[in-house]
Amino acid sequence: MPTRILPLKHLLRPVLCGEDRKFGFLLFLRTMMNGGGLVDKKSAVAGGAEEMCGEDCATMDQPITPWTVSVASGHTLMRDPRHNKGLAFTEKERDAHYLRGLLPPAVLSQELQEKRLMHILRQYKVPLQRYIAMMDLQERNERLFYKLLIDNVEELLPVVYTPTVGEACQKYGSIFRRPQGLYISLKEKGKVHEVLKNWPERSVQVIVVTDGERILGLGDLGCQGMGIPVGKLSLYTALGGVRPSACLPITIDVGTNNEKLLNDEFYTGLRQRRATGQAYAELLHEFMSAVKQIYGEKVLIQFEDFANHNAFELLARYSSSHLVFNDDIQGTASVVLSGLIAALKLLGGTLADHRFLFLGAGEAGTGIAELIALEMSKQTGNPIEENRKKIWLVDSKGLIVESHKQSLQHFKKPWAHEHEPVTKLVDAVKAIKPTVLIGTSGVGKQFTKEVVEAMASINEKPLIMALSNPTSQAECTAEEAYTWSEGRAIFASGSPFDPFEYNGKVFVPGQANNAYIFPGFGLGLIISGAIRVHDDMLLAASEALASQVTEEHFKKGLIYPPFSDIRKISANIAAKVATKAYELGLASHLPQPKNLVKHAESCMYNPVYRSYL
């Protein structure tokens, strides 16, 4: 049997990856002793990872340490999603890496593999089947997964992201195949550092973390919320070019109050009601401290789909000590502000000339409202308190007004203006006469015919945003917005809707989703080495996105550029965010590159196969 001589760097790599672990060094020493140095005797047979104890030994009833040296070739290489190319391994690669006979003879290009997979995906009529097929692909062949996603982004975004990811989370227990991401549960309290160290990658740059309590507009899905960090991080890579190995999806499982899940035999999470108060805060604090200790000051922690009673507090608590970003509060604010800046070209006037009414006064609603008021202040020089008066919010009890202020959650208080109480949305529309109506309630069908007609009777071009996800929770559909406003509405929604023809004209609805912002935003933080997030970076991202909307888009009624241009858009957002980081003295990567757009583009992960020769 041929013995394979491994280059030193191959053997050192896994050791260095775990450089802060004694384990890694022991492994290296043991390799040297066992194989007489840089010789992997097993790889010629099994074609890859050398198991120090071997198969026979592993079946014996005695403690075994599963030590391996991870140099992949042969079967192991084909099972490694990061390096697998499937039928695209060339003839030379098949010879060099012990793949002969393990693959059928045909060699396919990545393009042909892509064509074949799109053909298969399109045959699945059930969205969840497409989701499962995409997850399988990600687990099998990472580069092909990202190539597919990037090249077919408009078609596949609704599969790996909203709306389908919502259904996937609801059914996560029954469609569960292989675990993705890292689970930190109450059981690991006191051991979070060790759990984080189990993650195989050392150079993590972005963590998306949820506790599963407010998954889209679907409520508490407990541990099954994992689909969200996994999906968001796929977009970090596909849309923002952050390499997959730098992305870490995490679900913190503190239990669930979802009775259905607690009684579901396939539920994968802790079967207990949610921990709150000190127990919750302590686990989260342990997590935040351990992350910084392991991955350093510059790892970005994106909070996602926490319930608002924790989300605001976590952001406030950690924004001065960690690089934290709440996508639902800040990312959503930035994408909506961008849509508004762009829409002014269609509506006329300045931001301060408009009146805004929100249905929903939680993370998304108050986050957007605050950024709009901040941007107005930047533009007019007026105090932010003045600008807030142009923005009104309705919660589940009705219009937020001064007389209810005492009983309001802290994040609603700035929006309690002088007005008599109004309970119904349609009456609030008639009383406030907004030019812009924004839905962030998480409850579908709230923009009724009456509401849309009221908006259309007040405004020549009512701007209506139905932001709640997934599609089932959208405040209204594109068809409803266009029909009830007799084709006058400018419409955007959180989850995508198909173009709609009304009176012979085709209307293309925009997708107001934070997916436009967070990938480029995160890339900007990474390339500048930013250590903190600042509101001015959110404003810079909004302006960067709005600047990508062209006359051609406006003609179609669009206030966002198409997702098909997202990599270019993300590079522009990243450059503006990074510029702001340098201006604010928050960047640590010095000197500042001359052309930040080019620099951002050059840093972006490209999923084209690499040659292994």
Ligand SMILES: NC(=O)C1=CN([C@@H]2O[C@H](COP(=O)(O)OP(=O)(O)OC[C@H]3O[C@@H](n4cnc5c(N)ncnc54)[C@H](OP(=O)(O)O)[C@@H]3O)[C@@H](O)[C@H]2O)C=CC1
């Ligand atoms: N498009 C995008 O990019 C994004 C969309 N979203 C979507 O926005 C929605 C809300 O998210 P988030 O703000 O985090 O959730 P929150 O739970 O923080 O806020 C929901 C708000 O809606 C109010 N509400 C609930 N039911 C009604 C009702 N029937 N009438 C009026 N108001 C109601 C709640 O009132 P009360 O306070 O009285 O309970 C609360 O103020 C979700 O569907 C989410 O998917 C979120 C982030 C990004």
Ligand SMILES: CC(=O)C(=O)O
């Ligand atoms: C898009 C998003 O972040 C949400 O709906 O929660």
Ligand SMILES: [Mg+2]
């Ligand atoms: Mg979210």
